[in-house]
Amino acid sequence: MNVTRTMKHITYVLALLLMVASGVQAQEIKARATLDRDTILLGDQIQLNLELEQNIGPKIQFPQIPDSIGKSIEVLERTPIDTIKMGDRRIMLRQDFLITAFDSGPHPIPPVWFKLKYDQLTDSVHTNSLSLFVQVPKVDLKKGPADIKKPFDAPVTLKEIAPWLFGGILIAAIIFLLIYAIRRRRKKLPLFQKPPKPKEPPYRVALRKLDQIKEEKLWQHEHVKEYYSRITDTLREYLEGRYEVTAMEKTTDEIMAALKYDAVKLDEKSYKQLKEILELSDLVKFAKLIPVEDDNQMTLANAYFFVNQTKIEEKLPEEEEKENDEDNGDEEVTIDLSDKKGRRKS
Known part of the structure; x- marks a missing residue:
């Protein structure tokens, strides 16, 4: 009997502990x-x-x-x-x-x-x-039946129009390229080409050709006629670029007559040197004159002098950009009160 009672007490205690644990757990949830x-x-x-x-x-x-x-x-x-x-x-x-x-x-x-x-x-x-x-x-029955409201138009978003926008740009670009290609083909031009280089100033071309003539030493190798022909052709090309005179198609007299116009503004010394070069070259080329060594040297020297005296300084774009980069400041001008002359100070 005592054992039975003891087991019942243990069962009641375990049940009570389970109920308490369950209650605590329920409180935590x-x-x-x-x-x-x-x-x-x-x-x-x-x-x-x-x-x-x-x-x-x-x-x-x-x-x-x-x-x-x-x-x-x-x-x-x-x-x-x-x-x-x-x-x-x-x-x-x-x-x-x-x-x-x-x-x-x-x-x-x-x-x-x-x-x-x-x-x-x-x-x-x-x-x-x-x-x-x-x-x-709420419905107002006094107004009677009403029409069905039309659906509201939702605002158009960029995501919706983006495919149409980019598609239109792509189609327009393709049409433009086709028209461009057809026009270039009709003119027998390449589809793509590099932009033309800026034109070199006439005096640079002339000085470079005169340097080449000097280095080749034509008259020293008994090519006197070619020597004078190359010098006069160089000067004629320079006159066409510098003064817009069609010198390649004119005789010496016609060239000198054209250079007397006021629009040319050629000084007397340069005019005289050019005339001597052209007349001597005509004698060598057409009269078979054999000039002396001094004449050969003087002709080339006068050609250099004529180009340098009449040239107009024209700088290429890359040179102007380089000068602008190297320019670190403006120049200052000071006045010397003793002689009333301006003196430039960099």
Whole structure:
């Protein structure tokens, strides 16, 4: 008898401990249900949120919400269960449901039950109950039947027009390239070509050719006629570029007559030197004159002098850019009061 009583006492104590442990565990777990708002119009959609706050450890079985709650509330969408860490070894499990109703009046949402298992204990916890009230839109019966409202035009976004915009630009570019290619082909020109180089100033071309003639030493190698022909051709080309005189097609007399115009503004010394070069060259080329060595040297020297005296300094774009980079400041001008002359100081 004593043994039987002892076993009963032990059973009662274990049951009491289990009840206490279950109660403590239930206090650590909090379940709640919320709605975005408790009143909607017929057919509106709102969110039903289920949240379960607990310590890390117990295994929770989320309830399977059917496609309808009660007789009138429909479940349209549901999100996956999300886990949110809250600190102090506590977490929150959350799931959202998109619901609607098409019957007016109050619609109760009963509590939702969660099953939990902790060690060898099995228990359950439930949320609070909710109520959703559905209203019918107010209709003015005095106005009679009204037309169905047309759907609102949604604003056009950049994402919608981007394919059409870029497609139009691409088509326009293709048409332009086709027209460009056809025109170039009709003119027998290459489809793509480099831009022309800036024209070199006439005096540079002339000085470079005179340097070449000097280096080749034509008259020293008994090519006197070619020597004078090359010098006069160089000067004629220079006159065409510098004074726009068609010197290549004119005789010496015609060239000298053209250079007497006021528009040319050729000084007397340069005019005389050019005339001597051209007349001597004519004698060598056509009269078979054999000039002396001094005449050969003087002719080339006079050609250099004529070009340098009559040239106009024209700088190429790359030279102007280089000079601008090297220019570190403006020049200063000081005045010497003793002789009233300006002295430039860099």
